[in-house]
Structure formats: C-alpha cells, structure tokens
Amino acid sequence: MDDKAIRLFSEKNLVFIATLMKDGSPQLSPVWANYEDGYVLVNTAEGRIKHKNVLRDPRVAISVVSETNPLDMTTIRGVVEKLIPDYEYKHADKLTKQYMGRDRYPFRRVDEKRVILKIKPERIFVLPELKMSE
Numbered sequence: 001m002d003d004k005a006i007r008l009f010s011e012k013n014l015v016f017i018a019t020l021m022k023d024g025s026p027q028l029s030p031v032w033a034n035y036e037d038g039y040v041l042v043n044t045a046e047g048r049i050k051h052k053n054v055l056r057d058p059r060v061a062i063s064v065v066s067e068t069n070p071l072d073m074t075t076i077r078g079v080v081e082k083l084i085p086d087y088e089y090k091h092a093d094k095l096t097k098q099y100m101g102r103d104r105y106p107f108r109r110v111d112e113k114r115v116i117l118k119i120k121p122e123r124i125f126v127l128p129e130l131k132m133s134e
Helices: 003-010 051-057 091-101
Strands: 015-020 027-033 034-035 039-044 059-065 073-085 114-127
Touching: 003 034, 003 059, 003 073, 003 091, 003 114, 015 039, 015 051, 027 039, 027 051, 034 091, 039 051, 039 091, 051 073, 051 114, 059 114, 091 114
Parallel strands: none
Antiparallel strands: 015 027, 015 059, 034 039, 039 114, 059 073, 073 114
16 A cells, blocks of 8 residues: 555544445445554444445445545545454554544443454555645
C-alpha cells in the first residue's frame, strides 16, 4: 500500500466502511481502523449491521480522509478475509490510544463482543498530494 495511505490509517482520521445489505444496497458506517501487515483492520461489535453484512457478503469499500485536509484521502475496495475475535479489547484499546489518546476503550458494555474485520485491499485509490488554498 502507498505510504500516504498507510499514514492516513495511522493517524486520528475517521474511516468510513461501506458494506452490502441483503438487497444489494450500500450501508455506510464511520469507524476506527488501522493498517497492519497488508490489511486494514476495522473494529466493531458482533451483531452490528456491518458485521452481519460481511458475514453474508465480504466485499467492502473503505474511505479515509485526513482530519486536517479533506483533499488528503484514500479509497479502497477489498474483501473481509477473516473475522478475528477481540473479546479482550486489545485491538479496541489500541485504536482508543490512536483516536483518543486513552489507554482503555471507554465504551465497553458487558453484553458486547468486539470483532476485527481483517480486510485485504484489492483496489486502492490515493488522491495525489494536494493542499487546500489558504
């Protein structure tokens, strides 16, 4: 993956993931995500609509935009290759550090089980380096 795309996933930038509903219509969710070893990792809770959708159809689209420059962005189409349990919240805690500067995920619920969507990028579009005019 391009260095710019990797940088965007390592910063405090909101990521949007599109999954496909049963009828084929798109569903879009803002999420926290990071990039590791060739994969985009999205953390969610089991039973959420995006989780249900990728169990049925693993194709996804992802967009990440810099919080400081909306022209600094990357869009990816890929496939969820694996669902990884995050029941100890290790990945959720890592993303909490990245996005909030805190050590522990603050939204824990007793009845919730976290899961990581391990996404293999297939097509990557990186907008060329552009700066907003002052």
